[in-house]
Amino acid sequence: MLSLDRYLFSFVLLVFLVRLCDGGPGVFEKKADVKIINGLEAGVDLNIHCKSKNDDLGTHVLGFDQFFEFHFRPNFWGTTLYFCRFWWESESHWFDIYVQKRDVGRCNKKCWWLVGAAGPCLLNDKIGVYDICDNWNGDGSSQVGTGNDTTRIYNDSKYLKGSEERGK
Numbered sequence: 240m241l242s243l244d245r246y247l248f249s250f251v252l253l254v255f256l257v258r259l260c261d262g263g264p265g266v267f268e269k270k271a272d273v274k275i276i277n278g279l280e281a282g283v284d285l286n287i288h289c290k291s292k293n294d295d296l297g298t299h300v301l302g303f304d305q306f307f308e309f310h311f312r313p314n315f316w317g318t319t320l321y322f323c324r325f326w327w328e329s330e331s332h333w334f335d336i337y338v339q340k341r342d343v344g345r346c347n348k349k350c351w352w353l354v355g356a357a358g359p360c361l362l363n364d365k366i367g368v369y370d371i372c373d374n375w376n377g378d379g380s381s382q383v384g385t386g387n388d389t390t391r392i393y394n395d396s397k398y399l400k401g402s403e404e405r406g407k
Contacts (some may be wrong), residue, residue, distance in 0.1 A: 271319075271348050273337050274308040277301040278353040278360075278369075279327055285354060289323035289336060296321075313339045322376075325354060332375040334359055345371065 277285040281303045289296040289309070299307045313319040319339040325332050335341075336359070342350055351362040353369040360372040 269348050270310045270312050271337060271342075271346075271350060272308065272310050273321065274306050274351040275301070275323070275336065275359075276306040276351070276353045277303055278355040279303060283327050286326045287323050287354075289321055291319070291321045294321075313343070317343075330356065332358075334373065334376050 275287060275289075277283075279285055283303065285301045286298065287301065287307060288298045289307075291311075294311070296309055301307060309321075311319070311321070317339050319337065320335060321337040323334055323336045325334065336352060337350055346361055347364055349362070349364060351369075352359040353362070354360075358373055358375050360369040362368070363370050
């Protein structure tokens, strides 16, 4: 008869092997880097308040083209979620700024977002442009879900112009 320690060791080993086989995060995750840049009009401040289930990153005010950046280590289970409230003038929106299962393959540990009135756009590392754009979260708290199922892709020069200089 196996002792409890052997069962526990076998379970941990099994979980580790399953995570490696499914392409999920390894045991020692690299830190993720999230940068949020104010891409609103010049003269319009962007207020942000970001948090996760365990961490409240506080409220920050960003002038045009200023940024807020934070780093963290995604969890072993692949469930790390950071969400932010964004507000300026008479607008207020929520967005899941980092969803581990969504972003592990999209932003390669460097999740840099340019926030405009229409929503946030992720830096496309391959071409150096903020062209992977998402919609704001729907009504309600982002704490419940894991984000948007639809993505906007901008080909409009208004959103692409100058983005190659931002965040580099």
